[in-house]
Amino acid sequence: MKTYTKKITxxxxxxxxxxxxxxxxxxxxxxxxxxxxxxxxxxMHITASVFINDNESGLLKDFEEWLEKLAPKDKDYxxxxxxxxxxFSHLWRTLMGRETxxxxxxxxxxxxxxxxxxxxxxxxxxxxxxxxxxxxx
Amino acid sequence: MKTYTKKITxxxxxxxxxxxxxxxxxxxxxxxxxxxxxxxxxxMHITASVFINDNESGLLKDFEEWLEKLAPKDKDYxxxxxxxxxxFSHLWRTLMGRETxxxxxxxxxxxxxxxxxxxxxxxxxxxxxxxxxxxxx
Amino acid sequence: MKTYTKKITxxxxxxxxxxxxxxxxxxxxxxxxxxxxxxxxxxMHITASVFINDNESGLLKDFEEWLEKLAPKDKDYxxxxxxxxxxFSHLWRTLMGRETxxxxxxxxxxxxxxxxxxxxxxxxxxxxxxxxxxxxx
Numbered sequence: 001m002k003t004y005t006k007k008i009t010x011x012x013x014x015x016x017x018x019x020x021x022x023x024x025x026x027x028x029x030x031x032x033x034x035x036x037x038x039x040x041x042x043x044m045h046i047t048a049s050v051f052i053n054d055n056e057s058g059l060l061k062d063f064e065e066w067l068e069k070l071a072p073k074d075k076d077y078x079x080x081x082x083x084x085x086x087x088f089s090h091l092w093r094t095l096m097g098r099e100t101x102x103x104x105x106x107x108x109x110x111x112x113x114x115x116x117x118x119x120x121x122x123x124x125x126x127x128x129x130x131x132x133x134x135x136x137x
Numbered sequence: 138m139k140t141y142t143k144k145i146t147x148x149x150x151x152x153x154x155x156x157x158x159x160x161x162x163x164x165x166x167x168x169x170x171x172x173x174x175x176x177x178x179x180x181m182h183i184t185a186s187v188f189i190n191d192n193e194s195g196l197l198k199d200f201e202e203w204l205e206k207l208a209p210k211d212k213d214y215x216x217x218x219x220x221x222x223x224x225f226s227h228l229w230r231t232l233m234g235r236e237t238x239x240x241x242x243x244x245x246x247x248x249x250x251x252x253x254x255x256x257x258x259x260x261x262x263x264x265x266x267x268x269x270x271x272x273x274x
Numbered sequence: 275m276k277t278y279t280k281k282i283t284x285x286x287x288x289x290x291x292x293x294x295x296x297x298x299x300x301x302x303x304x305x306x307x308x309x310x311x312x313x314x315x316x317x318m319h320i321t322a323s324v325f326i327n328d329n330e331s332g333l334l335k336d337f338e339e340w341l342e343k344l345a346p347k348d349k350d351y352x353x354x355x356x357x358x359x360x361x362f363s364h365l366w367r368t369l370m371g372r373e374t375x376x377x378x379x380x381x382x383x384x385x386x387x388x389x390x391x392x393x394x395x396x397x398x399x400x401x402x403x404x405x406x407x408x409x410x411x
Binding site for chain 1: 311328333335336337339371375377
């Protein structure tokens with residue numbers, strides 16, 4: 001059994017953004033030399049998500065509008081009593097999910113045609129780390 | 138360490154449906170010969186979910202009504218500018234989650250009494266694949 | 275390859291509660307002797323969640339208020355025709371997610387500064403089990 005760990009850093013220009021990271025994850029799986037196994041991908045932060053969906057700009061816009069509807073940015077969250085202003089970011093990350101686990105088969109991500117891995121940033125403009133952990137043989 | 142990969146195909150009669158797949162996943166774990174480890178189950182599509190909940194028809198109806206409330210089918214999503222009509226399917230899949238990872242102990246799914254694995258189809262009536270990846274020993 | 279399985283029992287005083295379980299998971303990873311791998315943590319019940327977010331009491335209150343808004347306790351769910359009164363618990367668990375998978379690196383949870391593991395109870399006041407499965411080497 002082998003494992004391989006890589007941490008990458010992302011700093012988005014916008015506070016809220018979606019970044020496609022499929023190629024980066026694929027590259028790390030290649031580096032690992034692992035042919036059969038699993039790869040876990042997650043932000044090391046609690047106001048960001050890693051998720052799998054369609055690489056279509058309209059849909060990414062739909063996500064942002066829908067998240068705003070379900071958990072408005074402007075609401076006076078209890079969390080803000082600590083001096084924070086990112087209550088919504090924690091809720092958006094909850095809706096989009098923290099992590100994804102992807103199967104590795106024959107040395108590559110075992111994906112359907114339209115599956116793409118995204119990093120969802122909900123409180124950016126600062127360095128954020130993504131953890132990629134590969135396990136298998 | 139061993140791994141085992143199986144892909145199964147589902148084609149639902151209805152556009153939206155929930156299919157219990159616990160027995161199928163259990164069968165694949167049996168075929169794998171793996172006694173201790175993890176099994177990852179996910180659709181290879183971005184308008185479907187794999188999730189764990191109760192096998193109770195009223196609750197499955199509740200899920201559908203609730204998803205409709207949080208992300209209505211009829212809304213004019215940005216995604217529809219591509220010619221698609223399934224914006225809601227992507228959002229429903231997000232709410233229900235993409236994947237589940239289940240522990241395997243003593244050769245079986247390590248489940249509580251009421252845990253059942255479901256495939257949630259949100260844009261069906263076509264062939265869709267589910268990936269089952271077993272890893273362990 | 276090694277695996278290690280532990281089940282812990284929680285019985286909350288309140289029907290709805292959030293319990294930080296990071297230290298317990300860390301302890302189990304230590305017991306396992308596994309230095310590199312993954313740990314899966316999930317409730318063995320369908321009205322509870324395991325998730326990762328901030329250990330801040332205001333935010334935990336925000337979660338509860340927000341869940342109530344998206345899936346009210348008092349609604350007459352179809353599920354209640356079975357005699358149950360916990361339709362909302364199943365939906366809240368869906369929003370918060372069932373499980374988390376965490377990377378283990380150098381014998382410890384590979385976490386960012388603010389990541390904490392929580393058990394979210396949505397129908398408590400009874401014994402509930404949490405499964406911790408460690409896999410690696």
